[in-house]
Amino acid sequence: MNERGKTPYHHGDLREALLVAAEAELKEKGVEGFTLRGCAKRAGVSHAAPAHHFRDAGALLTALAAVAFARFMAAMEARRSAAAGRRERLVALGLGYIDFATSEPALFRLMFASDRPDFDDPELHRVASASFAMLVEAVAAVSGGDPMQDKAAVLDVAAAWSIVHGIADLALSGQLKFLDEAGFAADRETAYRDLIRRILPKEP
Amino acid sequence: MNERGKTPYHHGDLREALLVAAEAELKEKGVEGFTLRGCAKRAGVSHAAPAHHFRDAGALLTALAAVAFARFMAAMEARRSAAAGRRERLVALGLGYIDFATSEPALFRLMFASDRPDFDDPELHRVASASFAMLVEAVAAVSGGDPMQDKAAVLDVAAAWSIVHGIADLALSGQLKFLDEAGFAADRETAYRDLIRRILPKEP
DNA sequence: GCTTTTATCTAGACAGTGTCAGGATCAAGA
DNA sequence: TCTTGATCCTGACACTGTCTAGATAAAAGC
Numbered sequence: 082m083n084e085r086g087k088t089p090y091h092h093g094d095l096r097e098a099l100l101v102a103a104e105a106e107l108k109e110k111g112v113e114g115f116t117l118r119g120c121a122k123r124a125g126v127s128h129a130a131p132a133h134h135f136r137d138a139g140a141l142l143t144a145l146a147a148v149a150f151a152r153f154m155a156a157m158e159a160r161r162s163a164a165a166g167r168r169e170r171l172v173a174l175g176l177g178y179i180d181f182a183t184s185e186p187a188l189f190r191l192m193f194a195s196d197r198p199d200f201d202d203p204e205l206h207r208v209a210s211a212s213f214a215m216l217v218e219a220v221a222a223v224s225g226g227d228p229m230q231d232k233a234a235v236l237d238v239a240a241a242w243s244i245v246h247g248i249a250d251l252a253l254s255g256q257l258k259f260l261d262e263a264g265f266a267a268d269r270e271t272a273y274r275d276l277i278r279r280i281l282p283k284e285p
Numbered sequence: 286m287n288e289r290g291k292t293p294y295h296h297g298d299l300r301e302a303l304l305v306a307a308e309a310e311l312k313e314k315g316v317e318g319f320t321l322r323g324c325a326k327r328a329g330v331s332h333a334a335p336a337h338h339f340r341d342a343g344a345l346l347t348a349l350a351a352v353a354f355a356r357f358m359a360a361m362e363a364r365r366s367a368a369a370g371r372r373e374r375l376v377a378l379g380l381g382y383i384d385f386a387t388s389e390p391a392l393f394r395l396m397f398a399s400d401r402p403d404f405d406d407p408e409l410h411r412v413a414s415a416s417f418a419m420l421v422e423a424v425a426a427v428s429g430g431d432p433m434q435d436k437a438a439v440l441d442v443a444a445a446w447s448i449v450h451g452i453a454d455l456a457l458s459g460q461l462k463f464l465d466e467a468g469f470a471a472d473r474e475t476a477y478r479d480l481i482r483r484i485l486p487k488e489p
Numbered sequence: 490g491c492t493t494t495t496a497t498c499t500a501g502a503c504a505g506t507g508t509c510a511g512g513a514t515c516a517a518g519a
Numbered sequence: 520t521c522t523t524g525a526t527c528c529t530g531a532c533a534c535t536g537t538c539t540a541g542a543t544a545a546a547a548g549c
Binding site for chain 2: 537539
Protein backbone atom coordinates (compact mmCIF):
# COMPACT_ATOMS: atom_id res chain seq x y z
CA MET A 82 0.00 0.00 0.00
CA ASN A 83 0.99 3.59 -0.55
CA GLU A 84 0.40 5.67 2.57
CA ARG A 85 -0.43 8.96 0.84
CA GLY A 86 -3.59 8.12 -1.07
CA LYS A 87 -1.71 7.43 -4.28
CA THR A 88 -2.86 4.56 -6.42
CA PRO A 89 -1.44 1.41 -4.92
CA TYR A 90 0.19 -1.15 -7.13
CA HIS A 91 -2.35 -3.78 -6.18
CA HIS A 92 -5.91 -2.69 -6.61
CA GLY A 93 -7.53 -4.66 -3.85
CA ASP A 94 -10.63 -5.94 -5.59
CA LEU A 95 -10.05 -5.40 -9.26
CA ARG A 96 -12.42 -8.15 -10.26
CA GLU A 97 -15.37 -6.37 -8.70
CA ALA A 98 -14.16 -2.99 -9.95
CA LEU A 99 -13.97 -4.35 -13.49
CA LEU A 100 -17.55 -5.58 -13.32
CA VAL A 101 -18.68 -2.11 -12.24
CA ALA A 102 -16.58 -0.53 -14.98
CA ALA A 103 -17.90 -2.97 -17.57
CA GLU A 104 -21.48 -2.06 -16.70
CA ALA A 105 -20.74 1.64 -17.07
CA GLU A 106 -18.91 1.00 -20.33
CA LEU A 107 -21.81 -1.05 -21.63
CA LYS A 108 -24.44 1.53 -20.72
CA GLU A 109 -22.46 4.31 -22.34
CA LYS A 110 -21.17 2.64 -25.51
CA GLY A 111 -23.64 -0.20 -26.00
CA VAL A 112 -22.79 -3.85 -26.62
CA GLU A 113 -21.26 -3.07 -29.99
CA GLY A 114 -19.09 -0.23 -28.70
CA PHE A 115 -17.92 -2.08 -25.62
CA THR A 116 -14.17 -1.98 -25.09
CA LEU A 117 -11.97 -3.95 -22.72
CA ARG A 118 -9.37 -1.21 -22.66
CA GLY A 119 -12.09 1.26 -21.77
CA CYS A 120 -13.03 -0.88 -18.78
CA ALA A 121 -9.42 -1.01 -17.65
CA LYS A 122 -9.17 2.77 -17.91
CA ARG A 123 -12.36 3.24 -15.90
CA ALA A 124 -10.96 0.98 -13.19
CA GLY A 125 -7.73 3.01 -13.24
CA VAL A 126 -5.59 0.12 -14.27
CA SER A 127 -3.38 -0.83 -17.21
CA HIS A 128 -4.92 -2.29 -20.34
CA ALA A 129 -3.63 -5.82 -19.71
CA ALA A 130 -4.58 -6.04 -16.05
CA PRO A 131 -8.05 -7.52 -16.65
CA ALA A 132 -6.46 -10.67 -18.08
CA HIS A 133 -5.59 -11.80 -14.55
CA HIS A 134 -9.28 -11.88 -13.61
CA PHE A 135 -11.04 -12.64 -16.89
CA ARG A 136 -9.61 -14.83 -19.64
CA ASP A 137 -10.72 -12.38 -22.33
CA ALA A 138 -13.32 -9.73 -23.09
CA GLY A 139 -15.98 -12.37 -23.58
CA ALA A 140 -15.38 -13.77 -20.12
CA LEU A 141 -15.91 -10.34 -18.56
CA LEU A 142 -19.16 -9.95 -20.46
CA THR A 143 -20.17 -13.45 -19.40
CA ALA A 144 -19.68 -12.56 -15.74
CA LEU A 145 -21.53 -9.30 -16.24
CA ALA A 146 -24.43 -11.11 -17.90
CA ALA A 147 -24.62 -13.39 -14.86
CA VAL A 148 -24.98 -10.52 -12.40
CA ALA A 149 -27.47 -8.95 -14.80
CA PHE A 150 -29.63 -12.07 -14.64
CA ALA A 151 -29.57 -11.87 -10.87
CA ARG A 152 -30.82 -8.30 -10.97
CA PHE A 153 -33.33 -9.31 -13.63
CA MET A 154 -34.81 -11.85 -11.23
CA ALA A 155 -34.85 -9.24 -8.48
CA ALA A 156 -36.85 -6.89 -10.69
CA MET A 157 -39.42 -9.60 -11.36
CA GLU A 158 -39.56 -10.63 -7.73
CA ALA A 159 -40.08 -7.01 -6.62
CA ARG A 160 -43.19 -6.75 -8.74
CA ARG A 161 -44.48 -10.21 -7.98
CA SER A 162 -44.25 -9.91 -4.22
CA ALA A 163 -46.32 -6.74 -4.38
CA ALA A 164 -49.19 -8.44 -6.19
CA ALA A 165 -52.02 -10.57 -4.86
CA GLY A 166 -53.65 -13.51 -6.60
CA ARG A 167 -52.09 -16.07 -8.89
CA ARG A 168 -53.08 -14.37 -12.10
CA GLU A 169 -52.04 -10.94 -10.93
CA ARG A 170 -48.74 -12.31 -9.70
CA LEU A 171 -48.00 -13.68 -13.15
CA VAL A 172 -48.91 -10.36 -14.74
CA ALA A 173 -46.70 -8.60 -12.20
CA LEU A 174 -43.81 -10.90 -13.04
CA GLY A 175 -44.15 -9.87 -16.66
CA LEU A 176 -44.19 -6.21 -15.74
CA GLY A 177 -40.98 -6.76 -13.79
CA TYR A 178 -39.51 -8.36 -16.90
CA ILE A 179 -40.42 -5.24 -18.88
CA ASP A 180 -39.24 -2.96 -16.07
CA PHE A 181 -35.79 -4.43 -16.28
CA ALA A 182 -35.62 -4.32 -20.07
CA THR A 183 -36.57 -0.66 -20.28
CA SER A 184 -34.52 0.54 -17.33
CA GLU A 185 -31.42 -1.48 -18.24
CA PRO A 186 -31.55 -1.77 -22.02
CA ALA A 187 -27.84 -2.43 -22.44
CA LEU A 188 -27.83 -5.30 -19.97
CA PHE A 189 -31.00 -6.73 -21.48
CA ARG A 190 -29.45 -6.73 -24.94
CA LEU A 191 -26.37 -8.39 -23.54
CA MET A 192 -28.52 -11.13 -22.02
CA PHE A 193 -30.85 -11.78 -24.93
CA ALA A 194 -29.40 -10.39 -28.15
CA SER A 195 -25.64 -10.76 -28.06
CA ASP A 196 -23.23 -13.50 -29.01
CA ARG A 197 -20.39 -12.20 -26.87
CA PRO A 198 -21.22 -13.83 -23.53
CA ASP A 199 -20.53 -17.55 -23.31
CA PHE A 200 -23.90 -19.07 -22.52
CA ASP A 201 -22.33 -22.44 -21.86
CA ASP A 202 -20.60 -20.97 -18.83
CA PRO A 203 -21.91 -22.87 -15.77
CA GLU A 204 -22.63 -19.81 -13.64
CA LEU A 205 -24.40 -17.93 -16.41
CA HIS A 206 -26.34 -21.02 -17.36
CA ARG A 207 -27.40 -21.44 -13.75
CA VAL A 208 -28.86 -17.95 -13.28
CA ALA A 209 -30.46 -17.97 -16.72
CA SER A 210 -32.17 -21.26 -15.94
CA ALA A 211 -33.26 -19.93 -12.57
CA SER A 212 -35.02 -16.98 -14.14
CA PHE A 213 -36.71 -19.32 -16.59
CA ALA A 214 -37.84 -21.44 -13.66
CA MET A 215 -39.40 -18.37 -12.06
CA LEU A 216 -41.57 -17.91 -15.11
CA VAL A 217 -42.51 -21.58 -15.34
CA GLU A 218 -43.52 -21.60 -11.70
CA ALA A 219 -45.69 -18.52 -12.05
CA VAL A 220 -47.44 -19.94 -15.10
CA ALA A 221 -47.96 -23.29 -13.41
CA ALA A 222 -49.66 -21.54 -10.51
CA VAL A 223 -52.23 -20.20 -12.94
CA SER A 224 -52.70 -22.96 -15.48
CA GLY A 225 -52.63 -25.83 -13.02
CA GLY A 226 -50.80 -28.51 -15.02
CA ASP A 227 -47.12 -29.31 -14.86
CA PRO A 228 -45.59 -27.09 -17.56
CA MET A 229 -42.89 -29.63 -18.31
CA GLN A 230 -45.31 -32.48 -18.98
CA ASP A 231 -48.73 -31.19 -19.87
CA LYS A 232 -48.70 -30.07 -23.48
CA ALA A 233 -51.22 -27.28 -22.93
CA ALA A 234 -49.28 -25.94 -19.97
CA VAL A 235 -46.11 -25.84 -22.08
CA LEU A 236 -47.92 -23.62 -24.53
CA ASP A 237 -49.02 -21.40 -21.66
CA VAL A 238 -45.38 -20.92 -20.70
CA ALA A 239 -44.33 -20.17 -24.26
CA ALA A 240 -47.21 -17.72 -24.67
CA ALA A 241 -46.45 -15.85 -21.48
CA TRP A 242 -42.75 -15.65 -22.18
CA SER A 243 -43.26 -14.61 -25.80
CA ILE A 244 -45.70 -11.80 -25.17
CA VAL A 245 -43.65 -10.38 -22.33
CA HIS A 246 -40.37 -10.71 -24.16
CA GLY A 247 -41.88 -9.21 -27.28
CA ILE A 248 -43.20 -6.19 -25.40
CA ALA A 249 -39.88 -5.76 -23.63
CA ASP A 250 -37.75 -5.97 -26.76
CA LEU A 251 -40.00 -3.73 -28.84
CA ALA A 252 -40.35 -1.13 -26.08
CA LEU A 253 -36.59 -1.16 -25.57
CA SER A 254 -35.91 -0.35 -29.20
CA GLY A 255 -38.49 2.43 -29.18
CA GLN A 256 -40.88 0.59 -31.45
CA LEU A 257 -43.94 0.93 -29.28
CA LYS A 258 -44.03 4.71 -29.44
CA PHE A 259 -47.26 4.48 -31.36
CA LEU A 260 -48.88 3.50 -28.06
CA ASP A 261 -48.14 6.96 -26.71
CA GLU A 262 -49.67 8.67 -29.70
CA ALA A 263 -52.80 6.63 -29.11
CA GLY A 264 -53.29 7.90 -25.58
CA PHE A 265 -51.24 5.47 -23.53
CA ALA A 266 -48.44 7.95 -22.90
CA ALA A 267 -49.52 8.59 -19.32
CA ASP A 268 -49.39 4.97 -18.33
CA ARG A 269 -48.07 2.42 -20.70
CA GLU A 270 -48.31 0.00 -17.85
CA THR A 271 -52.06 -0.23 -18.32
CA ALA A 272 -51.49 -1.19 -21.93
CA TYR A 273 -48.85 -3.76 -21.02
CA ARG A 274 -51.15 -5.25 -18.41
CA ASP A 275 -53.91 -5.61 -20.98
CA LEU A 276 -51.55 -7.28 -23.45
CA ILE A 277 -50.24 -9.79 -20.94
CA ARG A 278 -53.71 -10.69 -19.71
CA ARG A 279 -54.72 -11.65 -23.23
CA ILE A 280 -52.55 -14.73 -23.26
CA LEU A 281 -53.44 -16.00 -19.80
CA PRO A 282 -55.37 -19.25 -19.78
CA LYS A 283 -59.07 -18.67 -19.41
CA GLU A 284 -60.42 -18.17 -15.92
CA PRO A 285 -62.03 -21.39 -14.67
CA MET B 286 -11.89 -4.18 -68.79
CA ASN B 287 -9.11 -6.69 -68.91
CA GLU B 288 -9.71 -9.14 -71.75
CA ARG B 289 -8.21 -12.23 -70.08
CA GLY B 290 -10.47 -12.65 -67.06
CA LYS B 291 -8.06 -10.93 -64.72
CA THR B 292 -9.50 -8.65 -62.09
CA PRO B 293 -10.21 -5.33 -63.78
CA TYR B 294 -9.31 -2.10 -62.07
CA HIS B 295 -12.90 -1.05 -61.95
CA HIS B 296 -15.26 -3.55 -60.49
CA GLY B 297 -18.38 -2.77 -62.46
CA ASP B 298 -20.97 -2.88 -59.70
CA LEU B 299 -19.06 -2.79 -56.47
CA ARG B 300 -21.94 -1.33 -54.54
CA GLU B 301 -24.09 -4.38 -55.20
CA ALA B 302 -21.14 -6.73 -54.68
CA LEU B 303 -20.46 -5.13 -51.30
CA LEU B 304 -24.03 -5.69 -50.20
CA VAL B 305 -23.73 -9.36 -51.12
CA ALA B 306 -20.38 -9.58 -49.35
CA ALA B 307 -21.75 -7.80 -46.29
CA GLU B 308 -24.58 -10.28 -46.02
CA ALA B 309 -22.15 -13.21 -46.18
CA GLU B 310 -19.89 -11.54 -43.66
CA LEU B 311 -22.81 -10.92 -41.34
CA LYS B 312 -24.09 -14.49 -41.55
CA GLU B 313 -20.66 -15.90 -40.86
CA LYS B 314 -19.34 -13.57 -38.17
CA GLY B 315 -22.53 -12.13 -36.70
CA VAL B 316 -23.31 -8.47 -36.11
CA GLU B 317 -20.61 -8.16 -33.48
CA GLY B 318 -17.91 -9.80 -35.61
CA PHE B 319 -18.78 -7.89 -38.77
CA THR B 320 -15.79 -6.32 -40.50
CA LEU B 321 -15.63 -3.77 -43.28
CA ARG B 322 -12.24 -5.02 -44.41
CA GLY B 323 -13.64 -8.52 -44.54
CA CYS B 324 -16.38 -7.30 -46.89
CA ALA B 325 -13.80 -5.65 -49.12
CA LYS B 326 -11.78 -8.86 -49.25
CA ARG B 327 -14.85 -10.91 -50.12
CA ALA B 328 -15.60 -8.51 -52.97
CA GLY B 329 -11.99 -8.83 -54.14
CA VAL B 330 -11.21 -5.19 -53.65
CA SER B 331 -8.86 -3.09 -51.54
CA HIS B 332 -9.79 -2.24 -47.98
CA ALA B 333 -10.55 1.42 -48.71
CA ALA B 334 -12.64 0.86 -51.82
CA PRO B 335 -16.00 0.65 -50.00
CA ALA B 336 -15.65 4.28 -48.94
CA HIS B 337 -16.60 5.36 -52.46
CA HIS B 338 -19.99 3.68 -52.14
CA PHE B 339 -20.72 3.85 -48.41
CA ARG B 340 -19.63 6.67 -46.12
CA ASP B 341 -18.57 4.23 -43.43
CA ALA B 342 -19.26 0.77 -42.05
CA GLY B 343 -22.52 1.92 -40.52
CA ALA B 344 -23.79 3.14 -43.87
CA LEU B 345 -23.15 -0.26 -45.42
CA LEU B 346 -25.06 -1.95 -42.61
CA THR B 347 -27.84 0.61 -43.03
CA ALA B 348 -28.20 -0.25 -46.70
CA LEU B 349 -28.08 -3.96 -45.87
CA ALA B 350 -30.79 -3.53 -43.25
CA ALA B 351 -32.96 -1.84 -45.87
CA VAL B 352 -32.73 -4.77 -48.29
CA ALA B 353 -33.31 -7.09 -45.34
CA PHE B 354 -36.59 -5.32 -44.55
CA ALA B 355 -37.65 -5.78 -48.16
CA ARG B 356 -37.02 -9.51 -47.93
CA PHE B 357 -38.72 -9.52 -44.54
CA MET B 358 -41.86 -8.16 -46.13
CA ALA B 359 -41.60 -10.69 -48.91
CA ALA B 360 -41.48 -13.52 -46.37
CA MET B 361 -44.63 -12.22 -44.69
CA GLU B 362 -46.37 -11.66 -48.00
CA ALA B 363 -45.53 -15.20 -49.15
CA ARG B 364 -47.31 -16.67 -46.17
CA ARG B 365 -50.21 -14.25 -46.21
CA SER B 366 -51.09 -14.72 -49.86
CA ALA B 367 -51.32 -18.47 -49.30
CA ALA B 368 -53.90 -18.11 -46.54
CA ALA B 369 -57.64 -17.60 -46.71
CA GLY B 370 -59.77 -15.59 -44.32
CA ARG B 371 -58.88 -12.43 -42.48
CA ARG B 372 -57.93 -14.13 -39.25
CA GLU B 373 -55.86 -16.78 -40.96
CA ARG B 374 -54.13 -14.16 -43.07
CA LEU B 375 -53.04 -12.33 -39.94
CA VAL B 376 -51.78 -15.57 -38.41
CA ALA B 377 -49.95 -16.34 -41.65
CA LEU B 378 -48.34 -12.92 -41.60
CA GLY B 379 -46.99 -13.69 -38.16
CA LEU B 380 -45.66 -17.05 -39.31
CA GLY B 381 -43.86 -15.24 -42.13
CA TYR B 382 -42.36 -12.91 -39.54
CA ILE B 383 -41.08 -15.92 -37.62
CA ASP B 384 -39.95 -17.64 -40.84
CA PHE B 385 -37.67 -14.75 -41.62
CA ALA B 386 -36.28 -14.46 -38.11
CA THR B 387 -35.33 -18.13 -37.90
CA SER B 388 -34.03 -18.49 -41.44
CA GLU B 389 -32.07 -15.22 -41.41
CA PRO B 390 -31.10 -14.71 -37.78
CA ALA B 391 -28.18 -12.40 -38.53
CA LEU B 392 -30.29 -10.06 -40.63
CA PHE B 393 -33.08 -10.11 -38.08
CA ARG B 394 -30.68 -9.12 -35.30
CA LEU B 395 -29.33 -6.35 -37.50
CA MET B 396 -32.84 -5.04 -38.03
CA PHE B 397 -34.16 -5.27 -34.48
CA ALA B 398 -31.28 -5.58 -32.01
CA SER B 399 -28.37 -3.54 -33.29
CA ASP B 400 -27.30 0.07 -32.96
CA ARG B 401 -25.05 0.03 -36.00
CA PRO B 402 -27.56 0.82 -38.75
CA ASP B 403 -28.76 4.42 -38.90
CA PHE B 404 -32.50 4.14 -38.45
CA ASP B 405 -32.95 7.81 -39.32
CA ASP B 406 -31.81 7.03 -42.85
CA PRO B 407 -34.75 7.87 -45.15
CA GLU B 408 -34.63 4.66 -47.17
CA LEU B 409 -34.34 2.42 -44.13
CA HIS B 410 -37.07 4.36 -42.36
CA ARG B 411 -39.29 3.93 -45.39
CA VAL B 412 -39.07 0.14 -45.64
CA ALA B 413 -39.29 -0.28 -41.87
CA SER B 414 -42.46 1.78 -41.81
CA ALA B 415 -43.84 -0.16 -44.73
CA SER B 416 -43.44 -3.46 -42.91
CA PHE B 417 -45.12 -1.94 -39.87
CA ALA B 418 -47.97 -0.82 -42.10
CA MET B 419 -48.38 -4.38 -43.35
CA LEU B 420 -49.01 -5.52 -39.82
CA VAL B 421 -51.39 -2.67 -39.01
CA GLU B 422 -53.39 -3.41 -42.11
CA ALA B 423 -53.70 -7.10 -41.33
CA VAL B 424 -54.82 -6.39 -37.78
CA ALA B 425 -57.29 -3.79 -38.94
CA ALA B 426 -58.86 -6.34 -41.26
CA VAL B 427 -59.59 -8.50 -38.25
CA SER B 428 -60.43 -6.06 -35.50
CA GLY B 429 -62.46 -3.69 -37.62
CA GLY B 430 -61.50 -0.34 -36.10
CA ASP B 431 -58.87 2.05 -37.38
CA PRO B 432 -55.73 1.02 -35.49
CA MET B 433 -54.42 4.56 -35.48
CA GLN B 434 -57.50 6.03 -33.84
CA ASP B 435 -59.46 3.39 -31.99
CA LYS B 436 -57.76 2.73 -28.67
CA ALA B 437 -58.76 -0.94 -28.59
CA ALA B 438 -57.48 -1.50 -32.12
CA VAL B 439 -54.13 0.03 -31.16
CA LEU B 440 -53.83 -2.57 -28.44
CA ASP B 441 -54.65 -5.26 -30.97
CA VAL B 442 -51.73 -4.12 -33.08
CA ALA B 443 -49.36 -4.02 -30.11
CA ALA B 444 -50.52 -7.45 -29.00
CA ALA B 445 -50.05 -9.04 -32.40
CA TRP B 446 -46.66 -7.48 -32.94
CA SER B 447 -45.45 -8.33 -29.44
CA ILE B 448 -46.42 -11.99 -29.46
CA VAL B 449 -44.99 -12.55 -32.93
CA HIS B 450 -41.80 -10.62 -32.22
CA GLY B 451 -41.38 -12.39 -28.91
CA ILE B 452 -41.71 -15.82 -30.50
CA ALA B 453 -39.32 -14.84 -33.28
CA ASP B 454 -36.64 -13.43 -31.00
CA LEU B 455 -36.82 -16.28 -28.50
CA ALA B 456 -36.82 -18.95 -31.19
CA LEU B 457 -33.87 -17.27 -32.88
CA SER B 458 -31.77 -17.39 -29.74
CA GLY B 459 -32.66 -21.02 -29.15
CA GLN B 460 -34.75 -20.29 -26.10
CA LEU B 461 -37.85 -22.16 -27.18
CA LYS B 462 -36.15 -25.54 -27.32
CA PHE B 463 -38.33 -26.65 -24.46
CA LEU B 464 -41.17 -26.79 -26.95
CA ASP B 465 -39.41 -29.62 -28.76
CA GLU B 466 -38.95 -31.60 -25.57
CA ALA B 467 -42.67 -31.27 -24.96
CA GLY B 468 -43.64 -32.89 -28.23
CA PHE B 469 -43.69 -29.97 -30.64
CA ALA B 470 -40.43 -30.94 -32.35
CA ALA B 471 -42.19 -32.29 -35.42
CA ASP B 472 -44.06 -29.11 -36.09
CA ARG B 473 -43.37 -26.06 -34.06
CA GLU B 474 -45.59 -24.25 -36.47
CA THR B 475 -48.64 -25.70 -34.81
CA ALA B 476 -47.44 -24.31 -31.53
CA TYR B 477 -46.71 -20.89 -33.03
CA ARG B 478 -50.14 -20.84 -34.63
CA ASP B 479 -51.77 -21.55 -31.30
CA LEU B 480 -49.79 -18.81 -29.59
CA ILE B 481 -50.63 -16.18 -32.18
CA ARG B 482 -54.31 -17.06 -32.15
CA ARG B 483 -54.47 -16.39 -28.41
CA ILE B 484 -54.06 -12.66 -28.84
CA LEU B 485 -56.47 -12.23 -31.73
CA PRO B 486 -59.57 -10.22 -30.88
CA LYS B 487 -62.51 -12.46 -30.10
CA GLU B 488 -64.50 -13.79 -33.02
CA PRO B 489 -67.68 -11.71 -33.38
C1' DG C 490 -9.36 12.38 -83.18
C1' DC C 491 -7.33 14.27 -78.49
C1' DT C 492 -7.55 16.39 -73.96
C1' DT C 493 -9.77 17.16 -69.57
C1' DT C 494 -12.75 15.99 -66.13
C1' DT C 495 -14.85 12.74 -63.03
C1' DA C 496 -15.58 8.30 -60.84
C1' DT C 497 -13.40 4.51 -59.14
C1' DC C 498 -9.92 1.95 -57.00
C1' DT C 499 -5.01 1.09 -54.68
C1' DA C 500 -1.43 1.95 -51.33
C1' DG C 501 0.13 3.79 -47.20
C1' DA C 502 -0.56 5.78 -42.77
C1' DC C 503 -2.78 6.67 -38.20
C1' DA C 504 -5.00 5.81 -33.82
C1' DG C 505 -7.41 2.40 -31.38
C1' DT C 506 -8.62 -2.57 -30.42
C1' DG C 507 -7.82 -7.57 -28.08
C1' DT C 508 -4.33 -10.45 -26.69
C1' DC C 509 0.38 -12.24 -25.74
C1' DA C 510 5.19 -12.15 -23.58
C1' DG C 511 8.34 -10.50 -20.23
C1' DG C 512 9.40 -7.96 -16.36
C1' DA C 513 8.11 -5.22 -11.98
C1' DT C 514 5.88 -5.06 -7.45
C1' DC C 515 4.18 -6.74 -3.31
C1' DA C 516 1.82 -9.89 0.26
C1' DA C 517 2.45 -14.03 2.69
C1' DG C 518 4.47 -18.17 4.02
C1' DA C 519 8.98 -21.03 4.60
C1' DT D 520 15.22 -13.32 5.54
C1' DC D 521 14.12 -15.43 1.34
C1' DT D 522 11.25 -17.43 -1.79
C1' DT D 523 6.96 -18.11 -3.94
C1' DG D 524 2.87 -16.75 -6.16
C1' DA D 525 -0.55 -13.42 -7.27
C1' DT D 526 -1.13 -9.10 -9.15
C1' DC D 527 -0.09 -5.44 -12.23
C1' DC D 528 2.68 -2.72 -15.98
C1' DT D 529 5.15 -1.99 -20.35
C1' DG D 530 5.81 -3.19 -24.92
C1' DA D 531 4.64 -5.65 -28.91
C1' DC D 532 1.73 -7.93 -32.50
C1' DA D 533 -1.92 -8.37 -35.82
C1' DC D 534 -6.10 -6.55 -36.55
C1' DT D 535 -9.79 -2.83 -37.13
C1' DG D 536 -12.07 1.77 -39.31
C1' DT D 537 -10.93 5.81 -41.53
C1' DC D 538 -8.02 9.41 -43.76
C1' DT D 539 -4.76 10.91 -47.37
C1' DA D 540 -2.51 10.89 -51.80
C1' DG D 541 -1.95 8.95 -55.98
C1' DA D 542 -3.07 5.53 -59.94
C1' DT D 543 -6.33 4.04 -63.40
C1' DA D 544 -10.07 4.07 -66.51
C1' DA D 545 -14.35 5.66 -68.27
C1' DA D 546 -16.97 9.63 -69.80
C1' DA D 547 -17.37 14.30 -71.41
C1' DG D 548 -15.79 18.34 -73.86
C1' DC D 549 -13.73 20.18 -77.88
